[in-house]
Amino acid sequence: MKPWVAVDIGASSGRVVLGTLVAGRLQLKEVSRFSNQFAHQAGHDRWLVDRLVDEILRGLAEVRALGYDEVTLGIDTWAVDYVLVDRQGQKLADPVCYRDARTDRAIEALTTEVPKAVLYEKTGIQFQQFNTLYQLYREDQALLADAAKIMLIPDYLGYVLTGQAVSEVTNASTTQMLNLRQSLFDSELLERLHVRPDQFAPLVDAGTVLGPIRPELVAAYGLPATTVITVATHDTASAVVGTPAAGDNWAFLSSGTWSLIGRELTAPNTGTAAFHANYTNEWGAFGTYRFLKNIAGLWMVQCLRRECAPQQDFATLAQQADQEQPFRTLLDLSDPRFVNPARMQTAIQRFARESGQPVPQTLAQLARSVYDSLALTYAAAVTELKVLVPAPLTQLWVVGGGANLQALNQVTADLTGLTVWAGPTEATALGNIAVQMMTTGAVATLTAARALIRATFPPTQFGPQRDLAATQQQYQNFLTNWRQSRDAAK
Template identity: 55%
Template structure:
């Protein structure tokens, strides 16, 4: 009998249930349900509608049952850093606040006034982003924290609601910037600084831990398949890295979605001075690895551009319009905090940036899209060089997964700028990584190496070669520009 696996994969703008089965030596995927996600303003903050997300999961599970699948295993991955506060009665105290809320705007400076940044980095190896859980808890309502029995990351909370079992999965927990690299536990000094206790976090578990069956009451409310929940690599980037084919001896990855995460897989963390100065992070990966990477603003920028344009364009249409424009007509620091959640709109913010830096201001949809794609490619090439400097070798390849793997223009620009072979695909790496961890747990796959061989066999991986080195001078000019604007 063929085992049936389901990935619940929820991002900042949408979620879906993907069904996976091994058939004839290949992994076959089927999207069973898709739904929208997004934060709304509620009680003074941008918040996630967590109950709606859980309801959508049950709708998806009913569809799976109706499609004839009576027994499945289920894994859950979502974005990182956000959390749910659960009271003594086992119920959430409020809807979770989004990391894009502005409550943590100045929190790094406030918290590090007496706990120096280098001290925190040595402890945790995690990059400084103002939305890390550490700074969110620093700004959290102290009365609510006093009423809190459990602090749970988003996918752990969803698993808790489904099964009644509470855990803290380490790939996501590491993004809190509160786990000690040395001890593998929550750091006492950092917890004390934000007025929380270690016992408020459920026990730490590794990816591949069986959480258990759905609670009986859910079968009374919904027509569901018999479901066993497995705690996978619950941070979506951790799942995406597991779902990367890993082509080449020295390969880097770019998980290209709402965020772009560029990095490599390490067996030992790298939290030295250069990594600290460049703000690289050592997030924990599945199976004893570390995701050494840099957060880049990513497709969030073009997603917002698409929403704001007066005429409806698909992403493919925007990319086609961009291809008709010349690249590199302006340099943009895509990681500037002003693009995190611009109140006046992303297009206006991009145009203001170009105007304020005395550059050509993009006007048409094609010009705006090319400005975004060409500058993302520049930033990827820039960071790939820095990553190589830190770990001490050049790259055989860059493996691009996620939605950005479908943007041929950006893949080719990145290959030429970085002078590296680019392998693009699969676009569904996050869901695939979720599924293969379940398969390893259930002994359908031996290990990660076997999983990556399966991925390479099962999905189309496109190859982009550096065309010429004529664009490398653009990278040099861009790097000078970044130095100047930071000064």
């Protein structure tokens, strides 16, 4: 059986991971790891996308050096960002990062033309200023007119490797431009953006075979014979595929640079309550929908570590934070100041002063303020989910890097009253590989793939140990008072 290679690229790092099946269990081997950061150039924060292509090819060459002559490969990345490609198939510019300031107040501008309620009814996607819809609204019009194709990042990477252009639906839905009823890019929204329908490649589902890597790349890098499979290309979609839950009484929390908390549904929920709660209906693999809320995640801790102690490992930092006084300084994680500040430490300290709270000084205190606020925000989202999706909810599955944060997982169990199952950390790569396995016939169904993941990577259980309902109410009161005072001061 040919092994499967998962290319998993997030907003801070990327990896090439080799998956094999041995004695009925999955084995993962990280073949290569590389950093991924945006750089300010040509007036914007931009991703160095050519470097990502090179890193993928170098990782595949390492797979060949390990003795594998034939593999399949899937690519997942973060969402919403895109590459403009000309008629010769060349990128017109490096893609602008979603954290760039060009979309500031773009929601307010566009929704004077298309009301929010209409947008939500069409797309079911939550309002975030970095959505592709608002990026294209603010795109350079001359550049946009020259573009033959608009490709989201994983679709572009697959195109460079194979020459085949597609728009994979789990990622395309995050653009806030797909019409839920028509299953196409919405014609009215495209017209508002001065975008033609043919500037997007055809929509395809996860599990579509894209084709072989171009022969000249195989020769130049010494690659194995590689068939590229379009997996669930949005990394959250892959993480949900790789969440080894069973039954239908669970929610997921994909905890990494972002925290994405929600439930897997078989039909979208675009009701008034979901609209006002700003929940999203991203398309999932195999006819599902990811009904979720996007929350600022471990990005804030990643920034603090980079600024204050680059050599500090995250596990030790989490242990040090756990020794600090809990719930001392609480943050409004939706505050725009935390999206891309010059210094995260300064942003947190300024917020503490403005909201009349103790100002965290040490790295451990700063991190503790983030961890506590994350857990409290998770609990609020769980409360919303129970109302928006009335089906029984007893379990929360935490996957991704946050699965390793035992203290955070325990306080999340305490605040939500749910049984928290933590793991696997590698859910995104596993979900990527699971789609490849289903496409190649190694497993028959998503249920079987999740059972295999659960058997290979047993999760850790955290049950509620204390009642923190009063703390949760205190946080909600704090947010209400803070936001009212902030809005009044504007």
